[in-house]
Amino acid sequence: MKQQKILTAIDGSEYSQLIVNKAVEQAILLGGKIILVHCHRRFSVIESHAYLEEEMARIINQAEKMVSPFVQQIKKAKIPVESRIMEEPAGAVISDIARIEQCDLIVLGSRGLTNLASLIVGSVTNRVLQTAPCSVLVVR
Numbered sequence: 001m002k003q004q005k006i007l008t009a010i011d012g013s014e015y016s017q018l019i020v021n022k023a024v025e026q027a028i029l030l031g032g033k034i035i036l037v038h039c040h041r042r043f044s045v046i047e048s049h050a051y052l053e054e055e056m057a058r059i060i061n062q063a064e065k066m067v068s069p070f071v072q073q074i075k076k077a078k079i080p081v082e083s084r085i086m087e088e089p090a091g092a093v094i095s096d097i098a099r100i101e102q103c104d105l106i107v108l109g110s111r112g113l114t115n116l117a118s119l120i121v122g123s124v125t126n127r128v129l130q131t132a133p134c135s136v137l138v139v140r
Contacts, residue, residue, distance in 0.1 A: 003080075004032035005103040009094050009128075011038065012066045015109035015139060020070045022139045023107040024077050033080040035101055038067050039090035060085060091127025099133045106136045 008023035010016040020036075027034050040063040043056050063085045074081040086093045098106050110125055129136055 004030040004105065005035060005101055006030070006032045007035045007037060007094065007098045007101065007103040007106045009037045009039075009090065009106065009108040009124075010067070010070060011090070011109075011124075013109065016070065019107055019109050019139045020073060022137065024074060024079060026105060026107060026137065027074075027079045028077070030104070032104070033082070034074050035097065035103065036067060036070060036074065036081060036083040037086060037094060037097055038063055038083070039086045039088045039093050042088050089127075091124045092131070094124070094128050095131040095133065103134050105134060106132055107139060108136070110138050110140045 004027075006023055006027055008019060010019055023034050023036075026032065040059050043052065043059065067083050067085065071081055071083050084097060086097070094106060094108065097103075106128060108125055108128060125138060129138075
């Protein structure tokens with residue numbers, strides 16, 4: 001039997017810990033592997049090349065610091081894990097990675113950091129629900 005792949009999308013919001021906990025629970029039940037995805041904000045288009053490199057390094061460093069404790073939590077649960085730090089738009093990126101990796105399940109929150117855009121269900125969650133190639137578990 002092939003190992004189930006569970007794409008787990010986090011954004012650093014208060015829901016991230018709940019999402020990872022639910023993904024770990026599912027991975028234990030399914031004998032799965034977690035692909036942890038975080039989409040950082042877009043890089044600014046600035047004229048100065050030196051400033052752009054510095055800004056890119058800062059954004060990636062912040063993203064790695066945010067993702068690292070979750071990777072450690074998953075490893076501590078003895079679940080195989082890979083992490084991906086990607087550039088927005090998260091809604092499209094999450095579905096694309098799930099398709100490429102042939103994921104069996106996507107776990108994400110009902111709302112995240114996109115304040116105004118998430119008034120109904122959450123713009124990222126809504127986009128993933130519409131475009132996902134597999135089942136989606138929405139954590140509240």
